[in-house]
Structure formats: C-alpha cells, structure tokens
Amino acid sequence: MSLTNFIKRIQDIMRKDKGVGTNDVLILEQLVWLLFLFIYDYKEEEWELYEDDFQSIIPEELRWRNWAVDHKDGNALTGDSLLNFVDQNLLPILKNLEIDEATERRKSIVKSIFEDANNYMKNGTYFRQLVNLINEMNFEEIEERHAFNDIYEEMLKGLQTAGNNGQYFTPRALTAFIAEIMDLKIGDTVADFASGTGGFLTSAYEILKKQAKTVEDNEIINKSIYGAEKFHLPYLLGVTNLILHGIDVPNLEHKNSFSDNVREFTEKDKASVIMMNPPFGSKSEDVAIQSNFPAEFQSSETADLFMALILHRIKVNGRVGIILPDGFMFGDGVKQRLKEKLLNEFNLHTIIRLPGSVFAPYTSIATNILFFDYNQIGTQDIWYFEVPLPKGYKAFSKTKPMLSKHFDPVREWWNNRKESEYSWKVTKEDIIKRGYNLDIKNPNKPEEESHDPVVLLQQYKAVCEEVKRLQDTLIEELKSLL
Known part of the structure; x- marks a missing residue:
C-alpha cells in the first residue's frame, strides 16, 4: 500500500x-x-x-x-x-x-x-x-x-499545524534521542506528564521491547509506561499511537497533571525516568491549580509548574530529560528558585543547546535539553554541548526537519567528554555567581554575524516571542502584587 x-x-x-x-x-x-x-x-x-x-x-x-x-x-x-x-x-x-x-x-x-x-x-x-x-x-x-x-x-x-498556546509537538528525532540517552532498562518506570501524542512514551517502548525475552517482561514494560494529557485531541491521538505500537492497554490518563497536590505524592506516584517537552509560553493555570504547589513555585506559566512537578515526582536516583526554552535558562523569580533547588538537590550534568529552528515554523524560540539525576547531593559541574546545524543548512524547516543523524556529534562526545568547538564545562560556583543564570553562550566558538534574511527573520521572531513572554510574566507579577 x-x-x-x-x-x-x-x-x-x-x-x-x-x-x-x-x-x-x-x-x-x-x-x-x-x-x-x-x-x-x-x-x-x-x-x-x-x-x-x-x-x-x-x-x-x-x-x-x-x-x-x-x-x-x-x-x-x-x-x-x-x-x-x-x-x-x-x-x-x-x-x-x-x-x-x-x-x-x-x-x-x-x-x-x-x-x-x-x-x-x-x-x-x-x-x-x-x-x-x-x-x-x-x-x-x-x-x-x-x-x-x-x-x-x-x-x-x-497535527503540528494546529500548534497554539504553547502546544508544540516534539519531533520524533528529539524524543528518540532523549529516550536513547536515558539508558532505559526493564523495571524502569517511565513517565511524561504532558504526553501529547505519546512521542516520548512510544520512543521508550521501542527501546524496552527489544530487551523483552519473556511474556512477563512484556507485561512489566506495558505497566511501567505512564502518561497524562490535559487536552482531548492529543490524548486521543496518544492512546491510539500507543496501541498501534503494541501496548494493548495504554496507561495514559486524560487529566491535568497539576490537579494533584505535589505535597501528597508518595513513592508509588513517582517515576524512575521522566522525559518531557512541557508546553511553554502558556499562562493557562489559575490560582486554584497553583495552590497545589509550594508557595515559592506557584506560577501561571505551565513550563514552570511542570518543572516543579518533575522535581516532586522523580524517584531518588531517577533520571530526567526535559526540553525547556531559553527563557527558563536566564529567568528569575520562580524560575530562579527552581534552578536553585535543581542545582542544590539534583545533579544537572548536561545541557544540550538546540538550534533555534528545531520547532520551526511553529516557533523560533531557542530550546535546550536538560539532563539531570536526583542524587540528593547537588550539582558539581555542568557540561554544555551546542548542536551544530548540518553542513549546508541555514536552519531546520518543515521540509528539512531535524533527524536522528543530526545528534551523531552528541553521541560521539557523550561518553568521552572533552572541551571542543561545540562543548564546554561550567562549575556550579560559576552558575551561582551568575545568579543561577544557565544561559551560557559557547565560549569556544567565535560569534558569527549572519546576514542571511531567513536566519535574521528567525532571530527577529525569536526576540519578539521572548519579549511577549517577558511582558506576560511582568503582567502576572504585577497582578500578584496588586
């Protein structure tokens, strides 16, 4: 056919x-x-x-x-x-x-x-x-x-053409790469609390099912993959997607993951692996929902709340791979308090800086993959890797999307880390001196000024989106003060 x-x-x-x-x-x-x-x-x-x-x-x-x-x-x-x-x-x-x-x-x-x-x-x-x-x-x-x-x-x-209000659908190359880096094993409990169409969950399942040797292994895998999705259409798509991949009874809930009080989570509510691309740019959560979080993490911005949720729902020694926009990296207020907790209680060992066009044409906001473990000790050093655009590419696009092979430079570097044109290391002390600003540019690569109109337009759109986000944040802060 x-x-x-x-x-x-x-x-x-x-x-x-x-x-x-x-x-x-x-x-x-x-x-x-x-x-x-x-x-x-x-x-x-x-x-x-x-x-x-x-x-x-x-x-x-x-x-x-x-x-x-x-x-x-x-x-x-x-x-x-x-x-x-x-x-x-x-x-x-x-x-x-x-x-x-x-x-x-x-x-x-x-x-x-x-x-x-x-x-x-x-x-x-x-x-x-x-x-x-x-x-x-x-x-x-x-x-x-x-x-x-x-x-x-x-x-x-x-469905990507319907992306709005921060609901962008994650390219398969990204979900597969993050699942690969998580080094999943049978017995891991895998969760995505904004699972959308199930990209992370199906990527996890594809890795785990190759390890299955018995019927019992398959049963363990099917029960160990969990997702939750607030919106009906992505939920419907996600359930069908999981069934098509071989999970007869998807453990996928149609719910707002923020509806539970994070203070009441027990060990059974936590996962050993969390992979997510939280909706960002959305200001959709009301005061009642925010009250389910400690006061210092209450925010109307969904990306902030998902980060706070993850920090409360990952098991000790658990692993996390999460996609976050640049705004989280340099943001203050709730974002800074989240980063303080992250660096002081978790091991934020790697930040992969993605090209700004990964989610083009739906958004030009630059994004990052944060990889961290819950070690209860804190972070020592953070490695950064800046994913280069493929040779001959000015940007990713709908017709030239990011593919798995574009992560090959990261794969080659991951287990043999050294500073290079694309990678560098920063100490926790340096981050603290910067006021917990994680937005650190590549010090090993000279700044290149582009005059290409496509690149300049993408940069302009990214700046406009970030200005709007900052305006929305300021409005919310003023509302809370009044």
Missing part, C-alpha cells in the same frame, strides 16, 4: 465534506476516533480468541464489525441513515458508558476516548467512503500494520 496515496485518498474524501472541509484539526479529530474503533475492534478479536469469558464494553450493535464493514449485500449503512446512527446512537452511547473502579482499564479507556468526540461530517455518503477506506487495511498482516503505523505518524506531523 502506498502511504502517500492512502493519505491523499483520506484527504480527498474528507475535504469534500462541508462539515470538515480543509480544517486539518477537524479532519484529524474525526478520523482518529474512527481509527480507534477500527483498531480496538481488531484488539477485541484477539482478546476473544485467547479469553473464553471476554465481553466487550461496547454494545454489540455499536462494535465496528457490526456497522462499519460493508459486506456488499446492499445492507451497509450509508447516507442519512449512517449519519443518524452515528449522531443518535454510536456517539451518545459510547460517551455515557457505565464504568466504575472495577472496570478494566482496557474497557474504561473507550469512554475516556469518546467523552469529547464529535462527528463533524455532514455527508453520509462521504462518511461511508471514509469508513470503507479504513477497512481496506488488513491488520492481520504485519506489513499492513507497519504501513498503518507510518500513516499514523504522518498524520501526527500534520
């Missing part, structure tokens, strides 16, 4: 429908709950085969096999009959499934998927064509499953 052709066929059908048109977000939201039902029905066939007493939580007439499959006998639902079935039966019933604490996770996940799901399509004939196209996938063949996974990955890239 041609990946490009399949995606084009999906788009051609859905864009004819006046309910979704060319709105990529609506297309994705519509498509993903349909894909979930299709995939879930396949998983149920497996469970029925191996479990004599298996019963679906989905009423029989609503299971994919009983309404979506066209047997070419003239009885398949289509047109207005199909739309009425979806709008008046399928979605309302799945939204209101009865579950309780005794309900299996693999069953209760169905209700969580459909709580905010909607049908945007207005033409039942196009709806039937879309369903028939999905049914062309043969999940019993491994090659077809891999092709479907590729299709899904392409759709996740498309």
